[in-house]
Amino acid sequence: MNNLVFQKNRDLDLIALGRLAVDLNANEMGPMEETSTFSKYLGGSPANICIAVSRLGLKSGFIGRVADDQFGRFIINYLKDSGIDYSNVTVDESGAKTGLTFTEIKSPTDCSILMYRYNAVDLKFDICDVKEEYIKRSKAILISGTALAASPSREAVFAAVELARKHKTVVFFDIDYRPYTWKSVEETAIYYSLLAERCDVIIGTREEFDMLEMISDPDNEDDDVTANKWFDYNAKIMVIKHGKEGSYAYTAEGKKYTGAVFPVIPVKTFGAGDSYAGGFIYGLMQGYDPGKAMELGAASASIVVSSHSCSDAMPDINKIHRFIKQYDGEKSYDVKNI
Ligand SMILES: Nc1ncnc2c1ncn2[C@@H]1O[C@H](COP(=O)(O)OP(=O)(O)OP(=O)(O)O)[C@@H](O)[C@H]1O
Numbered sequence: 001m002n003n004l005v006f007q008k009n010r011d012l013d014l015i016a017l018g019r020l021a022v023d024l025n026a027n028e029m030g031p032m033e034e035t036s037t038f039s040k041y042l043g044g045s046p047a048n049i050c051i052a053v054s055r056l057g058l059k060s061g062f063i064g065r066v067a068d069d070q071f072g073r074f075i076i077n078y079l080k081d082s083g084i085d086y087s088n089v090t091v092d093e094s095g096a097k098t099g100l101t102f103t104e105i106k107s108p109t110d111c112s113i114l115m116y117r118y119n120a121v122d123l124k125f126d127i128c129d130v131k132e133e134y135i136k137r138s139k140a141i142l143i144s145g146t147a148l149a150a151s152p153s154r155e156a157v158f159a160a161v162e163l164a165r166k167h168k169t170v171v172f173f174d175i176d177y178r179p180y181t182w183k184s185v186e187e188t189a190i191y192y193s194l195l196a197e198r199c200d201v202i203i204g205t206r207e208e209f210d211m212l213e214m215i216s217d218p219d220n221e222d223d224d225v226t227a228n229k230w231f232d233y234n235a236k237i238m239v240i241k242h243g244k245e246g247s248y249a250y251t252a253e254g255k256k257y258t259g260a261v262f263p264v265i266p267v268k269t270f271g272a273g274d275s276y277a278g279g280f281i282y283g284l285m286q287g288y289d290p291g292k293a294m295e296l297g298a299a300s301a302s303i304v305v306s307s308h309s310c311s312d313a314m315p316d317i318n319k320i321h322r323f324i325k326q327y328d329g330e331k332s333y334d335v336k337n338i
């Protein structure tokens, strides 16, 4: 059990908002100056998470914009083929372009991403694209932080969150800090904090929370302090991720969970956060406690970092259970009152 209340009689489980993009992952290992071919996958952190929960069996939708070009059509077709409702994905006519993420795999543990986001179409979705009738159809919405980086996307996100709260739709906030999209870290901290105050579940790395708290509590690096700060607002569950060291989840009722980790030899390091979020959200929406949900997230992350792609590699629930079984069955996760 967990402390989230998902409304019944909703035909969608999760609506994700914001970035629909394209990943172009290098096929050769080494510096991108020397690689020559790339594999194309659906990309964009909220899109990856939406794919993840859909592949796990949740009914999902998306609010966002795509470019009126081949990449836009690729994205729409991918959502359609994945069974994701795309009725609220708008084809933008402004000439804005699909965000591209080129990924460099110098070694399995030394990877970096190069983002082309000039005039990115995902930041063009606006308040008119956010329909109250659509939001009220869903048990939860997912906000990915980069959507706060510029207007009109920024205002659209705040409008969606207000409509979600009005209809008791749970709000998940995956911080997903991507520096190249923002003017300054101070601006980021302000908008992320304003949003975090309104969300039910906040997921981020230690570094992302450090950035988020840089104005209000610049010296804090303590996870327990961070978690308790947001329970003073609307948060019910907080998750703080620490890479392959694992993660911690906290509940407003004072429980702290130490997440399982499934060590693997990675193909590439990125994609862990989106796959972890997908498994975690799925677990909470099944009614599991945060520890069990974290286990699904961690297993999903290990599977995805062992793969070349992010979206394509998102596992179904059977694959996750088979994977966990390799590690001598259910991983125990530590839980204690703090
Ligand atoms: N190399 C790894 N091996 C096994 N599990 C991992 C690895 N990296 C991450 N994980 C799992 O995935 C979770 C999320 O990863 P991380 O903390 O790196 O988030 P992130 O920085 O948002 O990910 P990303 O690199 O995709 O942006 C971790 O808490 C851990 O459970």
Ligand SMILES: O=C(O)C[C@@H](O)[C@H](O)C(=O)CO
Residues within 6 Å of the ligand: 019, 021, 022, 023, 042, 043, 044, 045, 046, 048, 099, 101, 113, 270, 271, 272, 273, 274, 310, 311
């Ligand atoms: O969020 C992005 O635009 C990049 C992702 O699509 C990419 O798969 C990644 O970096 C996941 O962590």
